[in-house]
Amino acid sequence: MPTFTPGLVHTPVTPFMRDLQIDFGLYEKVLEFHLRNGAEALALPMHAGESVSLSEDEQRKLLEFAIAHVKGRVPVIAHVSDAGTGIAADRARHAQDAGAAAVVATTPYYWTPPPAMLIEHFAQIAAAVNIPFFLYYTPVELPGTKITTDTVLKLIDRLDNFAGLVDVSLDWQFMINIVSNAWRVRPEFQLLSGSEYMVSAGAVGATSMFTSLAAIAPKAVSELYRRCRTEKYAEARKLQEELAALRQIVKRAGPPGLKGALRAMGRECGEPRPPLPALGAANYKQLNTEFKAMAALRAEPRGW
Amino acid sequence: MALNLKGVMQSPVTPLKADFSPDLETFEKLLDFHVRTGATAISWPHHKGESLNLTIAERKAFAEVAVKVVAKRIPVSIHVSALAVEDSMELARHAQQIGADAIIAITPYFWHPTVESLYDYFVRLGTSIDLPLIAYNSPDYLAGLEFTGDLTRRLIERLPNFIAMKEASFNSERFLEISRVALALRPEFSMIAGVEFLAPSVPLGGKGSYSSAGAICPNLCTALYEACAAGESVRARELQFKLARLWDLFRDQYPSSLKGGMVVMGRPVGPTRPPLPTATKERQAYIETHLGELGIIDSEPHGW
Numbered sequence: 001m002p003t004f005t006p007g008l009v010h011t012p013v014t015p016f017m018r019d020l021q022i023d024f025g026l027y028e029k030v031l032e033f034h035l036r037n038g039a040e041a042l043a044l045p046m047h048a049g050e051s052v053s054l055s056e057d058e059q060r061k062l063l064e065f066a067i068a069h070v071k072g073r074v075p076v077i078a079h080v081s082d083a084g085t086g087i088a089a090d091r092a093r094h095a096q097d098a099g100a101a102a103v104v105a106t107t108p109y110y111w112t113p114p115p116a117m118l119i120e121h122f123a124q125i126a127a128a129v130n131i132p133f134f135l136y137y138t139p140v141e142l143p144g145t146k147i148t149t150d151t152v153l154k155l156i157d158r159l160d161n162f163a164g165l166v167d168v169s170l171d172w173q174f175m176i177n178i179v180s181n182a183w184r185v186r187p188e189f190q191l192l193s194g195s196e197y198m199v200s201a202g203a204v205g206a207t208s209m210f211t212s213l214a215a216i217a218p219k220a221v222s223e224l225y226r227r228c229r230t231e232k233y234a235e236a237r238k239l240q241e242e243l244a245a246l247r248q249i250v251k252r253a254g255p256p257g258l259k260g261a262l263r264a265m266g267r268e269c270g271e272p273r274p275p276l277p278a279l280g281a282a283n284y285k286q287l288n289t290e291f292k293a294m295a296a297l298r299a300e301p302r303g304w
Numbered sequence: 305m306a307l308n309l310k311g312v313m314q315s316p317v318t319p320l321k322a323d324f325s326p327d328l329e330t331f332e333k334l335l336d337f338h339v340r341t342g343a344t345a346i347s348w349p350h351h352k353g354e355s356l357n358l359t360i361a362e363r364k365a366f367a368e369v370a371v372k373v374v375a376k377r378i379p380v381s382i383h384v385s386a387l388a389v390e391d392s393m394e395l396a397r398h399a400q401q402i403g404a405d406a407i408i409a410i411t412p413y414f415w416h417p418t419v420e421s422l423y424d425y426f427v428r429l430g431t432s433i434d435l436p437l438i439a440y441n442s443p444d445y446l447a448g449l450e451f452t453g454d455l456t457r458r459l460i461e462r463l464p465n466f467i468a469m470k471e472a473s474f475n476s477e478r479f480l481e482i483s484r485v486a487l488a489l490r491p492e493f494s495m496i497a498g499v500e501f502l503a504p505s506v507p508l509g510g511k512g513s514y515s516s517a518g519a520i521c522p523n524l525c526t527a528l529y530e531a532c533a534a535g536e537s538v539r540a541r542e543l544q545f546k547l548a549r550l551w552d553l554f555r556d557q558y559p560s561s562l563k564g565g566m567v568v569m570g571r572p573v574g575p576t577r578p579p580l581p582t583a584t585k586e587r588q589a590y591i592e593t594h595l596g597e598l599g600i601i602d603s604e605p606h607g608w
Contacts, residue, residue, distance in 0.1 A: 170476040172504045173548060180545040197476035200504030205541060231537040233507030240508065241484040244477065248453075 003188040004102060004132045004163055005207050006077060007040030008225045010214045013258060014049040014062065015269035022058060024065055026269060029304050030215075031069055033267065037218035037301065038225075042066065043077040043104060047141065048212035048258055051079050052109070053273040056087075060094055067099045075101030081136070083109040085121045089128040102132040104166060112144035119154050122162075126155075132163035136194065139169050149177045156186050164190030166210055170197050179205040196221060196243045199236050202228035213246060216261045217300045220246075242296035249290045253283050264288045266303040307379055307406055307436045309468050309494040310511040311344030312502075312525040314518045315383075317559050317566070318353045318366065319573040326362055327574055328369050333608045334519065334573065335373045341522035341605060346374050347381040347408055347438075347514060351445075352559045355383055356413075357577040360391050364398050371402050381406035381438060387413050389425065393432055400433045407433065408470060410440035411449045419455055423462075430463040437465050441482065442472040442498065450478065453485040460489045470514060471505075472498025483509050499551055500525055503544035506532040516558075517550045519573075520565050520595070521604045546598055553594050557581055561591060568592045570607035 012034055015026040034042060045051040045062055054062065067076050078095030080103050082088040092103045105125050113121065126133035135155070137147045147165075155162045165182075167175050175191060182189040183205075192208040193201035201209075207229070214221040220239055227236035250257040256272045260279035263269075264287060271278040279287070291297055316338060319330035338346060348370050349355040349363060358366070367382050374380050382404045384395035392409060399407050409429055411422055430437040439459070443450035451469070459466050469486065471479050479495070486493040487509050497505045497513035505513070506529075518525050528547060531540040554562045560576040564583025568591055575582040583591070595601050 170478075172474045172476070172501045173551065176545060176548040177552065180548065197480070199507050200476045200479075203503045203507055203537060203541065204544060232535075233537065234535055237507060237509055241480060244480040244484060247477075248481070 003190075005190060006043075006075065006102070006192065007208050008038060008214075008222065009041045009043050009077065009192070009208060009210045010034040010039035011043050011046040011048045011210055011212045013212075013215060013262065013269050014045050014054065016273060017270060020271075020273050022054075022062065023270065027062070027065065028069055030269065031066060033304055034214065034218075035070070035073055038214065038222035039074055041075045041077060041101070042070065043079060043210060046079050046210070046212070047138075049079075050273055050276070051081065053276070056091070059091065060098070063095060063100065064098050077102045077104055077134070079104050079136075080125060081106040081109065083111060085124050088121070089124045092125050092128045092133075096129040096131050100131065102134060102163065103129055104134040104136050106136045106138055107142050107145040107147065109142070115148070115151060118145060119151060119158070122155055123158055126159045126161055130161060133159065133161050134164050134166055134190075134192065135162070136166040137169055138194065141168070149181050152178055152182055153185065156182060156189065163188075164192055164208075166192040166194040167201065167206070168194035170195070170200075172200060172204065175201060175206070176204050196224065196247060197240070198224055198228045199233050199240045202231070203233050212258060213243060213250070215258070215267070216250070216265055217243065217246060217297060219300055220296055242294075246294065246296070249287060249294075253279060253287045257287065260284050260287050261291070264291045265300065307467060308492070309345055309379070309438075309496060312342070312500060312513055312515050312518060312529050313345035313347055313496070314338040314343035315347045315350035315352055315514050317519060317563055317573055318349055318358065320575055320577065322574060324575060324577050326366065328365065330573055331366060331369055332373050334571070335370060337571065337608055338518060338522070339374060339377050341518075342526040343378060343518065343522070344512065345379045345381065346370060347383060350383050350514065352516065352562065353383070354559065354577055354580070355385065356387070357580070360386065360394065363395060367395075367399060367404065368402050371404055379405035381408050383408045383440075384429070385410045385413070385440070392429065396429060396433050396435075400435050404435065406436040406438055406467070408438035408440055410442060411446055411451070413446070416447065416449060419452070422449075423455060423458055426459050426466075427462055430459070430465055433465075435465065436467045437463060438468040438470060438496070439466065440470040440472070441478075443478065444473065451482055453481045456482050457485045457489060460486060460493070467492070468494035468496055470496050470498055474498065474501050476504070476508075479505060479508060479510075500528060500547045501544070502528050502532040503537075503540045516554055516562070517547060519562065519571065520569055521550065521600050523604050524600070549594070549598060550600075553591060557583075561587065564588045565591045565595065568595055568601070569604065
């Protein structure tokens with residue numbers, strides 16, 4: 001399988017109407033915004049796109065809609081995670097049929113399978129397709145199941161299309177162990193930074209980056225990514241600190257923070273679906289005040 | 305308070321005789337070895353030095369030897385953390401009396417103090433002496449107890465002698481929460497990685513690290529720091545991968561395996577006090593195999 005380096009991967013939100021149905025008209029605007037503002041690939045619907053709150057039918061429609069709209073301008077990576085292995089594998093199969101460039105999946109939701117079954121879970125998803133498969137590791141969101149170097153090596157051994165790992169652990173030793181061992185048996189194996197903490201990830205070998213904050217500050221994100229990809233890590237420090245500060249503001253507002261942040265930037269995408277709460281007026285006011293005080297945001301686009 | 309901490313600083317292990325009593329003569333040799341092989345500072349006794357397995361009287365006796373033998377060739381800081389805060393206060397006073405250059409202290413053990421209690425503790429400790437204070441952040445070992453950006457800011461504003469942080473989360477987000485606040489308020493502040501994770505931390509403003517493996521491979525430590533400081537990212541990554549393998553080898557029952565590895569390198573320092581195990585002959589042979597594979601035995605000094 002040829003190397004697939006996705007590059008700067010934007011992970012769009014899913015906009016909802018007042019009745020909380022997907023707002024496909026607005027989704028077009030969201031996709032166009034990302035394409036105009038530096039996305040080299042899209043991954044959807046990730047957790048930032050509330051994947052877990054979409055029905056099977058909605059996830060498939062959303063993916064088909066995005067692929068039809070993007071028309072090959074950038075690769076679209078389909079997020080297919082689920083609790084059940086068969087469900088996730090079916091979704092992967094659909095993604096390939098729909099024209100996705102790759103699929104990405106987390107450790108299973110809720111369950112904490114033993115290592116052999118964890119390998120089986122990923123193997124069945126990846127074997128359902130012949131496009132690249134990426135493993136998405138997010139131990140803070142899914143703390144019950146750990147990925148080890150051994151798991152990764154066994155999956156490489158078993159799957160020709162296991163192309164890389166998207167890391168959200170932010171753990172230096174973990175990233176080093178995965179990539180240094182994987183490269184010995186599959187030199188084209190990719191480490192991808194799963195968030196905007198790209199400086200340290202890049203320094204230990206990450207070649208791509210997933211970003212949800214590109215919806216807020218696409219210029220800063222693109223510039224950070226560009227400096228890291230040319231291995232100018234020290235020159236990326238200031239941008240890294242600014243994006244860390246931005247991430248903390250959004251994080252403090254809780255799960256609805258990202259949509260609140262979009263509102264503050266003049267790109268209204270509605271509220272999140274239950275069980276996530278809407279961002280209350282007081283929290284929105286605080287977020288908006290903090291955004292106004294952030295010098296780093298002044299150069300970023302407002303509105304669509 | 306002009307104390308410029310940078311590079312790979314060594315925190316020596318604590319040599320013990322076969323009956324587990326202090327071996328001050330070997331300690332002298334070890335200190336001298338570190339100074340001769342490129343240590344930029346000495347800090348003793350970190351957990352690697354079995355700090356919590358030594359009596360307060362023993363800690364004072366070793367500390368006196370450290371200051372005397374290093375003899376101002378490089379700075380010496382004394383780790384004062386003890387189970388009882390009153391013992392830490394006493395060790396800090398003692399460090400100042402004997403002419404140490406700084407003290408270092410972790411967040412208190414066992415209890416789960418509030419942020420206010422942490423603030424009060426470090427203010428009390430920092431104002432009790434005229435020496436520079438290095439704080440030590442190790443959330444994984446202390447059930448999540450950690451320095452937030454806000455606590456760091458308050459302590460920097462309150463304590464002119466708070467000059468550095470030993471940061472041992474080895475996590476991009478946690479490192480940046482502290483570093484972006486500290487470096488903005490006090491640009492000369494030294495962010496020091498807990499062990500040699502230099503490739504991911506130097507580009508973020510890190511000034512250096514303490515060392516896990518310096519008694520085994522001082523040349524590798526120095527080479528890694530130099531590559532990172534020069535921005536030679538490809539070489540830094542290669543050396544970092546090697547040191548990460550050593551960290552995996554040694555962190556198991558740390559510092560027992562390290563002391564076992566020192567036997568292999570011709571620098572025996574005796575057993576490890578219970579409840580930590582002492583590396584068996586089999587464990588030593590296992591370590592020797594790995595050190596051989598990594599080329600350490602051929603490229604690093606043997607004996608004292």
